[in-house]
Amino acid sequence: MLRRVLALALLCLTLAFAAGAQEPADRPDYEAWQSVADRAESVIDAARASNPAFETLRAQLVDWRDRFRTATGANAARIETLRAQIAALGPVPEAGASEPENIAAQRFDLNARLAEAEAPSRRAEAELRRAIGLIGEIDTLLSERQAGALLTLQPSPLDPTNWPGAVNALFGYFGDLLSETSRLLQSPIYRAEFGDSIPLVLLYLLIGVLLILRGAPWNARLMRRPVAQEETSATARLSVFVLSLAQHALPALGVIALVQAVVESSFVGLRGSVLLDALPQGALTIAAAVWLGRQVFPARASAARPLHLPDHVMARGRRTTVGLGILLALSVVIEEVAASEAFVPSDRLVIVFPVVLMSGLMVARLGRFLVIHGKAGEAADEPTTLRARVLALIGRGVIALGIAAPVLAGIGYFTAGSSFLFPTIWSLALLAGLGVVQRLVTNIYGMMTGRDEGLEEALTPTLIGFALTIASLPVFALIWGVREAQLADMWQQLILGFTIGGIQINPRSFLVLAAVFVVGYTATRLIQSTLRNSVLPKTRLDAGGRNAMVTGTGYIGIFLAALIAITVAGIDLSSLAIVAGALSVGIGFGLQAIVSNFVSGIILLIERPIKEGDWVQIGTTHGYVREISVRSTRIETFDRSDVIVPNADLISGVVTNYTHHNATGRVIVPVGVAYGSDTKRVETILKEVAESHPMVLLNPPPTILFHRFGADSLEFEIRAILRDVNWMMNVMSDLNHEIARRFAEDGIEIPFAQRDIWLRNPESLRGETGHEAGGDQQGDQTT
Numbered sequence: 182m183l184r185r186v187l188a189l190a191l192l193c194l195t196l197a198f199a200a201g202a203q204e205p206a207d208r209p210d211y212e213a214w215q216s217v218a219d220r221a222e223s224v225i226d227a228a229r230a231s232n233p234a235f236e237t238l239r240a241q242l243v244d245w246r247d248r249f250r251t252a253t254g255a256n257a258a259r260i261e262t263l264r265a266q267i268a269a270l271g272p273v274p275e276a277g278a279s280e281p282e283n284i285a286a287q288r289f290d291l292n293a294r295l296a297e298a299e300a301p302s303r304r305a306e307a308e309l310r311r312a313i314g315l316i317g318e319i320d321t322l323l324s325e326r327q328a329g330a331l332l333t334l335q336p337s338p339l340d341p342t343n344w345p346g347a348v349n350a351l352f353g354y355f356g357d358l359l360s361e362t363s364r365l366l367q368s369p370i371y372r373a374e375f376g377d378s379i380p381l382v383l384l385y386l387l388i389g390v391l392l393i394l395r396g397a398p399w400n401a402r403l404m405r406r407p408v409a410q411e412e413t414s415a416t417a418r419l420s421v422f423v424l425s426l427a428q429h430a431l432p433a434l435g436v437i438a439l440v441q442a443v444v445e446s447s448f449v450g451l452r453g454s455v456l457l458d459a460l461p462q463g464a465l466t467i468a469a470a471v472w473l474g475r476q477v478f479p480a481r482a483s484a485a486r487p488l489h490l491p492d493h494v495m496a497r498g499r500r501t502t503v504g505l506g507i508l509l510a511l512s513v514v515i516e517e518v519a520a521s522e523a524f525v526p527s528d529r530l531v532i533v534f535p536v537v538l539m540s541g542l543m544v545a546r547l548g549r550f551l552v553i554h555g556k557a558g559e560a561a562d563e564p565t566t567l568r569a570r571v572l573a574l575i576g577r578g579v580i581a582l583g584i585a586a587p588v589l590a591g592i593g594y595f596t597a598g599s600s601f602l603f604p605t606i607w608s609l610a611l612l613a614g615l616g617v618v619q620r621l622v623t624n625i626y627g628m629m630t631g632r633d634e635g636l637e638e639a640l641t642p643t644l645i646g647f648a649l650t651i652a653s654l655p656v657f658a659l660i661w662g663v664r665e666a667q668l669a670d671m672w673q674q675l676i677l678g679f680t681i682g683g684i685q686i687n688p689r690s691f692l693v694l695a696a697v698f699v700v701g702y703t704a705t706r707l708i709q710s711t712l713r714n715s716v717l718p719k720t721r722l723d724a725g726g727r728n729a730m731v732t733g734t735g736y737i738g739i740f741l742a743a744l745i746a747i748t749v750a751g752i753d754l755s756s757l758a759i760v761a762g763a764l765s766v767g768i769g770f771g772l773q774a775i776v777s778n779f780v781s782g783i784i785l786l787i788e789r790p791i792k793e794g795d796w797v798q799i800g801t802t803h804g805y806v807r808e809i810s811v812r813s814t815r816i817e818t819f820d821r822s823d824v825i826v827p828n829a830d831l832i833s834g835v836v837t838n839y840t841h842h843n844a845t846g847r848v849i850v851p852v853g854v855a856y857g858s859d860t861k862r863v864e865t866i867l868k869e870v871a872e873s874h875p876m877v878l879l880n881p882p883p884t885i886l887f888h889r890f891g892a893d894s895l896e897f898e899i900r901a902i903l904r905d906v907n908w909m910m911n912v913m914s915d916l917n918h919e920i921a922r923r924f925a926e927d928g929i930e931i932p933f934a935q936r937d938i939w940l941r942n943p944e945s946l947r948g949e950t951g952h953e954a955g956g957d958q959q960g961d962q963t964t
Contacts, residue, residue: 208301209248209256210957214308217241219316228322239319239666242750245856246312249483250677252305256298263295320667327662331597335528338534339591347531350524354452361450372502375449385442389435396431400424412483415627415636422621426472433468437461452521459517463510473610474499476617478550485614489557490550498550501543505606508540512603530595537595538587541602545583547609575612579605600662607660615653619646685753701742709735728793729786732809736783774829778812781828782848785809796907798837799826803833839906845878846906850916853894855930860887860895863929867899870919876912877901894932 221238223231230238270288274280309377336343365371375382404424410417412655440460443449449457477487478498490498499854512533519529582605622643627633636642655668677687707732717727786809791797795806797816804818814831817823839846854863864885871883883901890896905911924931 186450186565190873200890209245209252209305211304211308217245218308218311218315221319223576225315231563232326233322233589235319235323236664239316240314242312242319243666243670246309246316249305249309249312253302253309255301255305258303259298260295260302263291263298266292267295267632269640290309316670323664331600332594333596334593335595336530337591338527338531338595343531346525348526349529350522351532354518354522358450358452358456361452362448365448365450378445378447382442382445385445386440389438389442392431392435392438396593397428398436400428400431404428408481408483412934415624415633418485419621419624419628422624424910425475429472429475433461433464433863436464443647455517455521456514459514466510466513467503467506469610470509473613473617474502474506474651476620477613478502482685483837487621489556489569490553491719494550494553498548504542505543505547508536508543509606512536512540533599534587534595535601537590537602540606541583541587543583544586544602544605544609545580548576548579548581551579551691568908579609593689604660604662608657611653611656611660613652615646618649622646622649684802686827690750693747694752697746697749698742700740701745705735705738705742708738728809729789733786736811774827775812776830781832782809782811782814784826784832785814789837790841794838795841798839799824799831799834844905844907846903846909848899848901848903848906848909848912850899850901850913850920851888852897852899852920853932854924855894855932858895858929862927863895863897866923866927866929867920868917870923871899872902872913873919874901874915876905876908877904880903893934 221242224238252914267288269283270291273288278284310354404421406423407414407417407420411421440457444454445455459671478490478495479486479757480495480499486495488498515529515533515536518524521533524532555569555576557569582601586598586605588598589595589601622645623636623639626642626645629635632639655672656678658668659665670831675688695924712734713727713731717730720727722730785791791809791814793806793809797804797806799816802816802818802824804816804824806814807823808815809828813825813827816826818824850865852867864887867885868883871877871885872879877883878901881902883899886900888896888898899916900922903909921931
């Protein structure tokens, strides 16, 4: 599987480089192509070639397809020039009409040259279609073979008549292996070679034994300190990750060293070499399974637990993953030995079936663990997350496949059963690996940013994890039987792009579009920063005008950046004009309010009836304008709450702007004095108090009004113009303090409300009779 993934990655990179650097090549050799195409058609019609032969033939056709695709762009510049020349001559005259002879001769000559220039690309286009068709026929044939293999009924491993042959084949192999090894041990030649390689053999043996016996304990000692800190430190978690990986890799490397020691001893024959070649892969498979099991089902209480499971279920999960690793390694060894010894199908199926059966049971158990995790939130009366629901759904599917695969294999559909079972195992391993890598990325991000809390909600690791998930899709496709050639074609198609509504879309266009727009956006922000910090402060514009200039520059810059990016990327939007026109009607009705607010925002920035920092009143809301955006305006009230007002309301509604042209404004301070006070003296004091305040303008001078005779007092008003109306409340407070002081000095009373209360039946409050209290009723009162 690893070799297939690496080969696919290399092929995709090669195709991407080739697609990004294609240049006009020499004209294809059509005679050679005709020979290849005819041979391909005959092979496809016969349908007797093997799958590797068809893959080889397909690779040749793909090479020719790429040549023809390149050749279709031959003479593109010249063809464009000739078409422009013909268009410049005007439309062809209608039937019965004539045009000047020189124009007709020139049109005829240009059309002939155009046909000659288009001939190579047209032939290349025709052969390109033929190559694509032949490739499609091969893909269809191979897919039919793959589907037929799944439905082929093979000897049942449960048939007792097949068991003796399998047992004989297995014991025969081990007998032959022992005989082969015995002959090699008795051979003087191999003994001599062994004597020469004893130091190297001993070195490999020593390394292997040390790594197997002491590798894990050494790492365990190194992990003690970071394990103690992993709950609170991202760096410690990263250290634990690396050390745990080494802890499980070292014993596998020790097995590889032991295998190499046996190989260097020279006592290895053909059968032994097959077994030894499979052992390293088996050891790495077991080590990876053990490590993944401990990452998904950790034993430490301080470790992150991706699945919410009880401790005893966690222990069963670790044992299950170890068992699956052993079974996968055993299946690799059995398949290698069976292929080298050419076991008959019935013998191979009987030998492999116990592995399939045990693997199916363990896969079903893993699916059960996922279902338990999905139900953990329900048991705790907590809302179930989407991730838990998805894992529970995957778990149910895994249970079904884990049961169905051994059943299919047992009744004779062994290929179908194994094709369901082993891809399921590898898919679960890949999912677990993605989860582990996501956790690694999160810890690296935490170490780089110095954060230890809230890393699971950070955006950057989430985006990286999403990208890794997308990048893993080809690996999932390989696991489930998609051929490398098909994936390579998909990748090439992605690189070349696709057409939507006459617009060619490819990764190059997207990259150019994004790069140019980012450059334009960055330049716009730099210009805004320069205007805000260097240019506009030196002008006579107020703060609101400067903000309007900066905001308008941003809108224009972003629009120009988008326009230039689309033009440079070569995206022709003219073909979408009709569709955009039709959609604009519906969108116009649906987004009418948004468009109205946007236009109103532009009007606010241009006319500036309000600007940032103004004190405004909208309805009963008072506050300062803090931000004018595209859709709405944010007003901060005096109690520090934000009111979001749509821009259209500011344009169509009534808005009181207390600081539109300047900051001056009027303050009214009501004052009440007791009846009997000297009104002229009161007026003089109030005038002196108002004129003495530094925020009150003397031109026009403050006015003192004897407003009216109130119910409890003589009511006066101070009406004064302030230098800055934003300080109104502070000025009112200062004036009230000064008025209270001056009135106290001059003995002027500030009255308070008084009420006389008459009780009609006061005796009822004392519990007396009417006769006893009759004489006192008229005299009782409370003031």
